[in-house]
Amino acid sequence: MSRPAFKRILLKLSGEAAMGDQAFGIDPGTVARVAGEVKAAKDAGLELCLVIGGGNIFRGMAGAAKGMDRATADYMGMLATVMNALAMQDALEQLGVETRVMSAIPMAAVCEPYIRRRAERHLEKGRVVIFAAGTGSPYFTTDSGAALRAAEMKCDALFKGTSVDGVYDSDPKTNPSAKRYDSIGFNQVLADNLKVMDAAAIALCRDNRIPIVVFNIREEGNLAQVLAGDGVSTVVGGKA
Numbered sequence: 001m002s003r004p005a006f007k008r009i010l011l012k013l014s015g016e017a018a019m020g021d022q023a024f025g026i027d028p029g030t031v032a033r034v035a036g037e038v039k040a041a042k043d044a045g046l047e048l049c050l051v052i053g054g055g056n057i058f059r060g061m062a063g064a065a066k067g068m069d070r071a072t073a074d075y076m077g078m079l080a081t082v083m084n085a086l087a088m089q090d091a092l093e094q095l096g097v098e099t100r101v102m103s104a105i106p107m108a109a110v111c112e113p114y115i116r117r118r119a120e121r122h123l124e125k126g127r128v129v130i131f132a133a134g135t136g137s138p139y140f141t142t143d144s145g146a147a148l149r150a151a152e153m154k155c156d157a158l159f160k161g162t163s164v165d166g167v168y169d170s171d172p173k174t175n176p177s178a179k180r181y182d183s184i185g186f187n188q189v190l191a192d193n194l195k196v197m198d199a200a201a202i203a204l205c206r207d208n209r210i211p212i213v214v215f216n217i218r219e220e221g222n223l224a225q226v227l228a229g230d231g232v233s234t235v236v237g238g239k240a
Contacts, residue, residue, distance in 0.1 A: 006156040006227070008047040008123065011038065012146040012197075013161045015056035017217050018084050025056060026087050034161075035091035037223040042097060042128060044227070049119070049129040049153055051146040052088060054080025060138070074138035078105055081142060085132035086110060098127040104136030104145070116152050123153065143197035147204040158210055159226070160197065161217025166234030167196050183235045196236060211237035 017034060020027030042048050057080035063073030085101045092099040100122050101111035114131065122129045134145035150158045168178040186206035189196050196214060205212055215226040215233035225231030
C-alpha cells in the first residue's frame with residue numbers, strides 16, 4: 001500500500017521491544033538491532049524522534065493494581081522509560097548516530113530536560129531525539145506522551161512498533177480468526193474500543209491529523225519496509 005513520503009516521524013516502541021526473548025529487563029542485542037533500523041531510517045533522510053515505554057522494567061498500572069499509590073507507581077514507570085532511553089542512546093551512538101535523551105522529569109546528570117524549542121533544534125541538526133519520562137505527570141501512558149510529543153514536534157506520522165503486525169478487531173494472540181485492518185479511522189478505533197493506543201492518545205492524534213502506523217517491530221528489517229510502504233501494517237487516520 002503506497003503512503004505519502006514522511007519527513008519527520010515519531011517512533012513509539014513498547015518497553016517489551018527492548019527485552020528480546022527475556023522475561024524482564026533490557027537485552028543489549030535486541031536494542032542494538034532496533035538501533036540499526038533507526039539508523040537506516042535516519043540515513044534514508046528522515047528526521048526521527050523516539051518514545052520508549054517502560055513495561056520491560058516497571059509498569060505503573062500494574063503496580064497500582066497490586067496496591068501501590070497510582071501516582072507513585074506511575075512515577076516509577078517514568079523512571080523505567082529513562083533507563084530504556086539511555087540504553088537506546090548508547091546503542092545509537094555506538095553506530096555513530098548523534099542522539100539526545102530529553103526527560104520530562106529533570107535529571108541533569110544523565111540527560112537534558114525536555115524543552116520543545118531545543119528538541120526541534122536537535123532534530124533540525126540531524127540528531128535523533130529520545131523523549132523519556134512520558135508527559136512528566138502520572139495518570140498518562142507513554143502512548144499519550146508519544147502523541148503529545150508528535151504533535152509538539154509537528155511530526156508527519158506516529159509509527160507504533162509492537163509485537164503484532166497491525167490493528168485487529170480482536171486479539172490475534174487469542175483469536176486465530178481475528179481480522180486485520182489495512183486502514184481504519186480514528187473514530188472507529190475509539191468507538192470499537194480497539195486496543196491500538198489509549199483513547200487520549202488516539203484523540204490527540206485525530207485532532208492534530210497525525211496518522212498512526214502500527215507494525216511489528218520484532219521482525220528484523222520491518223521498520224524500513226513499512227517506511228517504504230511495503231511492509232505489513234495498519235494505518236490509523238481519517239475521520240471514518
